[in-house]
Amino acid sequence: MDFEFSVIIESLPALLEGAKLTWFITILGIVGGMSIGILAGLGRLAGTESLGEEPQGFFKPLSVLIRYVSGGYVESIRGTPIIVQAMFLYFAFPMLVKAVIDIERFRVEALTAAVITIMVNAGAYIAEIVRGSVISVHKGLLEAGMSLGISRFQLIAHVIGPIAIRRMIPPLGNQFIISLKDTSLFIVIGVGELTRQGQEIMASNFRALEVWLTVAILYLIMTTCLAMTLRYFEKKMKMF
């Protein structure tokens, strides 16, 4: 077996470019996914006892609607492969738009499709992480808060939120790493992220061992960075 270090050195600039793009998609995806996930996660709990008391009057049917919309989103995203979601957004969605509203040229950029796919996909899983953490908050603590006469908003902001966030961190770490690795699937829509760069270099020099080893190590470095960041937050929030 011959192993040439020079191959790694030569391919590194292109691979680092790919890694940069992977990192970019991941960070945007995580930020967007967190926003969507928190909304949808709380949405699935709208009007339930986990967020304080059941709503009255007008808010009752509204909360049912919010629950159904959030639930439908989570289930449809969890129930389909991310690669199908990316293909749909990149290839099928523009056709759908053109069919519905008569536009000459409508397309979704590959990078845009990648970022949106990660956001929407991670959002669905993060919604379940948020929901799980919120319902794990002991009911007695909600009652203690309510019996002091605070509002539902204060209850969520000062009691449920801080306790739930601590419990979210380990599963969030999981999801962030999964999302980072999921960006490798965007090879199918032609985004020049790390895996795609590796594939292209490999196709030109046929040095599979050196190229894929380097690609793997670059992924490992990025996932380790994510894991360490979350570990830092976990330690910073005093546990009880």
Place this chain on the structure above:
Amino acid sequence: MSIIIELKNVCKSFGNTEVLHNIDFSVTEGEVVVVIGPSGSGKSTLIRCINCLEMITSGELIVDGISIPAERKRTRQIRLEVGMVFQSFNLFPHMTALENVAFGPRKARKVGKTKATDIARALLGKVGLADFEDKLPGQLSGGQQQRVAIARALAVNPKVMLFDEPTSALDPEMIGEVLDVMKGIAKDSGMTMVVVTHEMGFAAQVGDRLIFMDDGKIVEEGKPGEVMKNPKSERLKDFLGHVKHH
């Protein structure tokens, strides 16, 4: 002295199970009412209804002049006037003892931070925990946690305090310290209190009135000493026999 809590013909069901059955009951300002009874007799549900943690199914419930069920704003108003101490303490685990106590004044009464801290310090001193203000609930013993919880409930300056089996989750040697704090509140501040407990000594010493509940009904009612000495019903006799043996 005026009536502050009034229940007329109150029923409460969970699904098909009726937990409270035609309860008529009232509490006058400054009174200490002790509620006893076997588990499942509805005594916890009774005081949880007073605090709107459970909604009554039928009947009339008036707390501090507000009829329940009320709209949410008024429900909050009732809760500001009715403090609650739970069997399992339910302290906020992410807040220190001081933060737990200052939380109510700060958020519910909208008192400034410095003033809320002062209120909290004074109350922690009153329950004998001045040196523990920076401890998290997890670092305190059960008795200490329950004393912080009492201080937390008192901090919003309620007119009534409800105690839901406050010593049932405690080790025997810690029961005394919590009961002493409760006695202090009753004696010194003349607080209106409704206490669900199995502590007969406390009932005899502090209670103005003793209520025995069984099967969702008030079975006997009267001066604690008399009721305990001369129980009329078989069920109370039986119950007192069991309590004394433990």
